[in-house]
Amino acid sequence: MTSNNNTACLDEAKRVAIFGGTHGNEMSGVTLVNLWMKNGSEIQRKQVKTKAFITNPKAVEKCTRYVDTDLNRAFTPENLSAPGGHDLPYEVQRAQEINKMFGPKGSPEAYDVIFDLHNTTSNMGCTLILENSKDHFNLQMMNYIKKAITPASCLVLLNEHPLLKYSTSRSVAKHPVGLEVGPQPQGVLRSNIFEAMRDILKHALDFIELFNEGIEFPPCKVEVFRLLERVDYPRDANGNIIAMVHPNLQDGDWEPLNPGDPMFQTFDGNTIPYQGFGTVYPTFINEAAYYEKQQAFVTTRRETLVASAIRKA
Ligand SMILES: CC(=O)N[C@@H](CC(=O)O)C(=O)O
Numbered sequence: 620m621t622s623n624n625n626t627a628c629l630d631e632a633k634r635v636a637i638f639g640g641t642h643g644n645e646m647s648g649v650t651l652v653n654l655w656m657k658n659g660s661e662i663q664r665k666q667v668k669t670k671a672f673i674t675n676p677k678a679v680e681k682c683t684r685y686v687d688t689d690l691n692r693a694f695t696p697e698n699l700s701a702p703g704g705h706d707l708p709y710e711v712q713r714a715q716e717i718n719k720m721f722g723p724k725g726s727p728e729a730y731d732v733i734f735d736l737h738n739t740t741s742n743m744g745c746t747l748i749l750e751n752s753k754d755h756f757n758l759q760m761m762n763y764i765k766k767a768i769t770p771a772s773c774l775v776l777l778n779e780h781p782l783l784k785y786s787t788s789r790s791v792a793k794h795p796v797g798l799e800v801g802p803q804p805q806g807v808l809r810s811n812i813f814e815a816m817r818d819i820l821k822h823a824l825d826f827i828e829l830f831n832e833g834i835e836f837p838p839c840k841v842e843v844f845r846l847l848e849r850v851d852y853p854r855d856a857n858g859n860i861i862a863m864v865h866p867n868l869q870d871g872d873w874e875p876l877n878p879g880d881p882m883f884q885t886f887d888g889n890t891i892p893y894q895g896f897g898t899v900y901p902t903f904i905n906e907a908a909y910y911e912k913q914q915a916f917v918t919t920r921r922e923t924l925v926a927s928a929i930r931k932a
């Protein structure tokens with residue numbers, strides 16, 4: 620044996636899927652996946668079988684986030700095992716179909732990696748979303764992508780929160796990766812956002828190819844932003860919003876927010892400051908899809924994770 624015993628030997632990642640249209644009005648993912656379904660040469664690698672797939676075709680057709688319920692919250696054990704067939708909400712039926720095709724979730728037959736392509740109206744730039752801080756394959760992938768896209772940058776959002784974590788489409792895979800790029804309005808395609816997403820995918824697939832070829836990746840550190848809490852807009856007794864994101868906070872995704880810093884602005888011009896305990900890094904600031912989820916932004920904390928060395932078993 621040449622490699623030392625601290626190297627994690629992991630299964631090859633042969634089966635990879637790229638999901639677009641989990642939200643039907645997020646146009647970069649919808650457009651890239653439609654492109655790649657017509658001609659997949661860009662996403663093929665010698666040692667990887669990559670399938671591009673539109674997850675919510677009805678929502679894509681209507682150019683809406685969802686038809687009955689949010690598909691990216693639908694992959695719960697209850698939904699995936701619910702009887703009812705065609706009487707179930709459309710996205711629950713779809714979740715069951717996707718789970719059959721790419722899962723079953725949590726089983727050895729599940730796809731190795733699923734990239735799920737999203738756009739945000741927030742000024743987040745390129746953000747990769749992880750669900751598990753102990754997934755060393757994904758952590759190594761993050762490190763690889765960050766280095767490969769330099770001088771451009773991308774950040775990693777980690778959602779391991781016991782209450783705020785949700786059951787994503789990508790969670791069907793062994794290694795789920797969300798890709799969130801913004802700002803881009805709903806229903807709009809912007810070339811810079813489209814190309815940034817495409818570039819990240821290229822490097823992600825290159826990483827998987829190298830891994831499958833047998834390259835050993837040495838230990839590394841990865842900076843992540845861990846999801847801490849969600850902050851709602853101030854509302855009246857009827858649930859109507861009574862303040863907006865403050866101009867100092869608007870578009871300031873990933874910039875430090877300190878106690879006392881302006882957070883909301885009421886319609887008569889009063890400032891509501893942030894009253895947390897220490898510095899946090901807000902993101903998903905003023906995301907259009909989150910008004911209905913009672914969320915103005917989320918706070919995160921910066922952390923450095925260590926990825927152990929990995930290679931193919
Ligand atoms: C704006 C948006 O849709 N964001 C995604 C984030 C994710 O994929 O985890 C969502 O809420 O499902």
Ligand SMILES: [Zn+2]
Pocket residue numbers: 641642645736737738
């Ligand atoms: Zn989305």
